[in-house]
Amino acid sequence: WRFDREALPEDLISRGLAEEDPNAPYGLRLTIEDYPFASDGLVLWDILKQWVTNYVNHYYPQANLIECDEELQAWWSEIKNVGHGDKKDEPWWPELNTPNDLIGIVTTIIWVTSGHHAAVNFGQYSYAGYFPNRPTIARSKMPTEDPTDEEWEDFLNKPEEALLKCFPSQLQATKVIAVLDVLSNHSPDEEYIGTNIEPFWKDEPVINAAFEVFSGKLKELEGIIDARNADCNLKNRNGAGVMPYELLKPFSEPGITGKGVPYSISI
Template structure:
């Protein structure tokens, strides 16, 4: 023995080694497709892309002094700018996504088709999203009114805490200006904003029955909470952990360069796989250029700048001028700090095997605050990267 693997001796069809290498190869292909779905649907479509109609309509229909414009402004900041940059270098034809992720030239077409088939505003609120995916059922006796079908589901557990905190902040703010539901229905600017979101921003879905009405204070609270959740918590959860999970590309390849071999004994690819399975796997991984591009982009996307504006951290001047709103914001900030401790406690709980144990990374993506850099935690106000 010279120390080299003796594939011809131990690696023959039907052996456990064959199954093992096939499993590794199949997993690489599955992860590549999952990476494409994550980047184009969970990330680009459901956060960056679908937030644009809310922003454009707000700038067209709400005056700068309108209370809902002043509430939403920090959660919209920088998003149109970062989306413009994405269209120049990331999702453009022949750009980074098309050259390094599995859908290749069909990337934006896939995103568009799934938007048409699956996206609906009423499922973007976290509780409704969990129910629609079969991850929770309604249970009035449970915390947040939901019972998780997988109790140890970190995103859902931490996300529902954050959703509740956001909803309380929005409730305190909206109720101050709209103490009676008649004020919502009679607010012409507000109604024009929501009409444009539905009929212009999502013109192809304007007649869908699932659009929430905007007639009561409760309607307004739900709509605004959903929009802020998407821009803050949802985006943080799908974006800032990307480098931690996929920076080492064999852990989560974004593309495969070869097809799965068939088990046809006359197929040359199958013969090569049987003789040199490791080489077949390596050939399927992204090229050095593709891997370098992905690592660089994910490092940028996952990093917080020193000037990052985190959820509940900075009191807007217009909020500070109103004592009731200032008090509500201070309560909001205090609850977010409490959430940091709750998440730390969950990550230290040895009974929660999806966030604690040997080889398990603590789940911190929804911890509200962070230091600068790639930290896999921190929830900024807005989609700014």
């Protein structure tokens, strides 16, 4: 784990899924253009970063204010030295000396606890609730792994029995399905990103206006994702047997919906 690679652009680059390209949208050229997590995620990342940029630049108009803010520096020190004490001496921790440093740090933290978490969490039931699609355990070896003559003959005669012996038992599968149901569920009082403004933000005209822009862009993202899911050229999110990719749609109804980006992780 490296904090500097938790930012979405750096994450994609480090995994060989994107390259820096100043002429490409968001400064990245995707290795796989039809990669829903990356393409939707970069839009959300940019929206988050713009919101954080407006906020930080309003309260820290001069660079030296960052270095002089003892409370802010203590916050960052605690994250590195206490929260991640096992990695406190790693050389890759970002410095916190300028507004741009703070923008990068805060955007990364917000992304991890909102978009990234939503993408890896709220689709679990949809993708793995039908356990043959993603069995959580194999109870027997593959039939081709050093079979006896009898085992191989049984497999050729009744392959479905070999498959059922390999799959989780009914009890094992039921337990996992129940857990995935809980993890993928949105509560009725879930707070989604960009929906509720803090009272003191509303009292500050510049921040209130920035939040309105932020909230509006999130609504635009909903439409962008809907349009992409309707594009028959995007085979990883459209077509027979292919689930539309909605995990980074910002808003959702209660229940298991496979969409919705809450502002934090509650587990």
